[in-house]
Amino acid sequence: MMEKRRRNSEGNIIVGLDVGTTKICAIMGDVNEDGVTVLAVSSHPSNGLRKGVVIDIEATANSIKKAVADIEEKTGTGVREVYVGIAGSHIKSFNSYGAIGIKGKEVTHEDVERAIDSASAVYVPLDREILHVLPTDFILDGQDGIKDPVGMAGVRLEVNVYIVTGAVTSVQNLLKCCERAGLEVIDIVLQPLASAEATLNPYERDMGVALVDIGGGTTDIALYKDEWLRHTAVLGIGGNHFTNDISIGLRVPFPEAERIKKKYGSVSSFAPSQEMNGTNDVDVVAIDGQVRTIPAKYISEILQPRSEELLELIKQEIQAFQGGGIAVSGVILTGGSSLLSGFDRMAEAVLSMPVRIGYPVKAPREDPGYEGRGADIQGLNGEFNSPIYATGVGLVLYGAGSIMPDEKMLSSNVFNRIVAKMTGWFRRIVRK
Ligand SMILES: Nc1ncnc2c1ncn2[C@@H]1O[C@H](COP(=O)(O)OP(=O)(O)OP(=O)(O)O)[C@@H](O)[C@H]1O
Numbered sequence: 001m002m003e004k005r006r007r008n009s010e011g012n013i014i015v016g017l018d019v020g021t022t023k024i025c026a027i028m029g030d031v032n033e034d035g036v037t038v039l040a041v042s043s044h045p046s047n048g049l050r051k052g053v054v055i056d057i058e059a060t061a062n063s064i065k066k067a068v069a070d071i072e073e074k075t076g077t078g079v080r081e082v083y084v085g086i087a088g089s090h091i092k093s094f095n096s097y098g099a100i101g102i103k104g105k106e107v108t109h110e111d112v113e114r115a116i117d118s119a120s121a122v123y124v125p126l127d128r129e130i131l132h133v134l135p136t137d138f139i140l141d142g143q144d145g146i147k148d149p150v151g152m153a154g155v156r157l158e159v160n161v162y163i164v165t166g167a168v169t170s171v172q173n174l175l176k177c178c179e180r181a182g183l184e185v186i187d188i189v190l191q192p193l194a195s196a197e198a199t200l201n202p203y204e205r206d207m208g209v210a211l212v213d214i215g216g217g218t219t220d221i222a223l224y225k226d227e228w229l230r231h232t233a234v235l236g237i238g239g240n241h242f243t244n245d246i247s248i249g250l251r252v253p254f255p256e257a258e259r260i261k262k263k264y265g266s267v268s269s270f271a272p273s274q275e276m277n278g279t280n281d282v283d284v285v286a287i288d289g290q291v292r293t294i295p296a297k298y299i300s301e302i303l304q305p306r307s308e309e310l311l312e313l314i315k316q317e318i319q320a321f322q323g324g325g326i327a328v329s330g331v332i333l334t335g336g337s338s339l340l341s342g343f344d345r346m347a348e349a350v351l352s353m354p355v356r357i358g359y360p361v362k363a364p365r366e367d368p369g370y371e372g373r374g375a376d377i378q379g380l381n382g383e384f385n386s387p388i389y390a391t392g393v394g395l396v397l398y399g400a401g402s403i404m405p406d407e408k409m410l411s412s413n414v415f416n417r418i419v420a421k422m423t424g425w426f427r428r429i430v431r432k
């Protein structure tokens with residue numbers, strides 16, 4: 001079982017490490033009575049990943065070292081153990097089922113663990129390893145739809161689970177990067193699961209929502225219903241594609257295209273009008289170093305088709321899921337590319353569903369649609385309360401969930417409680 005790490009008398013220190021395609025971000029949180037207080041956030045450009053997967057161990061380890069050294073310096077606290085996020089198209093998931101007999105009079109945590117263990121005793125190809133075994137439904141003596149059977153009376157416990165697996169090589173490479181940076185990985189967490197932890201509130205998970213994390217390299221989708229993660233998918237389009245389109249379309253170097261996108265980029269017909277009309281002409285530095293003045297609408301003309309393409313793919317993924325009879329009532333966009341001006345409104349139009357941007361805590365915007373998860377997170381201010389840091393914050397919350405006593409569970413859902421109990425089991429599998 002996971003050790004509790006008491007770093008100071010008041011609480012426990014948790015470090016989340018988001019190894020992303022564009023940035024590596026380390027977040028240190030202090031878990032206390034009231035929830036999580038973020039002590040420091042640091043972010044360094046990432047050069048060793050492509051589409052969410054490590055392709056250069058040395059470069060990645062170096063960025064990790066820098067990000068970690070930075071929070072160590074800011075907080076004066078040494079970091080040894082981290083919760084790290086994993087993503088990429090190598091992630092594959094499937095459903096499974098397990099059943100056990102209850103020995104005592106009522107269901108205990110151990111029974112739940114045994115039921116999940118039995119559901120995870122499935123054939124997994126040698127080149128894959130299990131990252132998560134997430135219950136989607138408990139059935140006690142034939143009664144289904146039970147969210148948390150602990151404490152209930154019964155003789156036979158069945159469980160449906162959603163098993164998330166990753167390619168052994170990708171998992172090992174990520175672990176190697178952390179090891180080279182002098183870190184020990186307590187747990188590997190599917191990135192969209194972490195992002196969901198930071199941005200979704202329990203009602204949304206219950207009603208059914210799609211969390212869409214649009215990063216630099218990929219777009220990760222996680223579909224929730226009845227509190228549980230039910231489906232995940234990875235789309236091979238992210239912010240870098242938008243930047244590339246601008247780079248090619250305007251013949252400017254990639255970094256200049258990135259600047260233009262962030263500063264002037266919008267999907268114009270959906271963007272708030274002042275953002276578009278305020279800048280009719282834009283100066284850009286072309287590949288030959290010459291400054292050219294272009295109409296801002298060129299930029300949105302470039303961004304529009306890519307946005308449509310991405311939203312169509314997201315729509316297909318949600319529809320395929322709904323085809324299975326599960327309704328989704330809204331979409332939460334997160335990740336850096338969700339900040340593209342007008343993209344959220346365009347998503348609403350294309351997906352015909354309410355869409356909001358997921359911030360780790362309530363956004364500084366007086367728009368009720370822009371609420372954060374409503375979690376007990378303190379100390380996350382200014383630029384760091386951004387969809388860019390949703391995964392990092394989620395990793396800290398995930399870690400917090402596994403050391404907090406049950407009754408203090410932050411997200412008050414069973415997910416963490418059960419996953420927490422599985423940490424030891426997880427380690428056996430990963431550390432072969
Ligand atoms: N204001 C903005 N407008 C448009 N795009 C933005 C804005 N701010 C950031 N981005 C884009 O967000 C992307 C980075 O997002 P994020 O930090 O979530 O990605 P990542 O976690 O590094 O990548 P991934 O999750 O795909 O591995 C970049 O492509 C960046 O250009």
Ligand SMILES: [Mg+2]
Binds near residue numbers: 020021191216335391
């Ligand atoms: Mg990311």
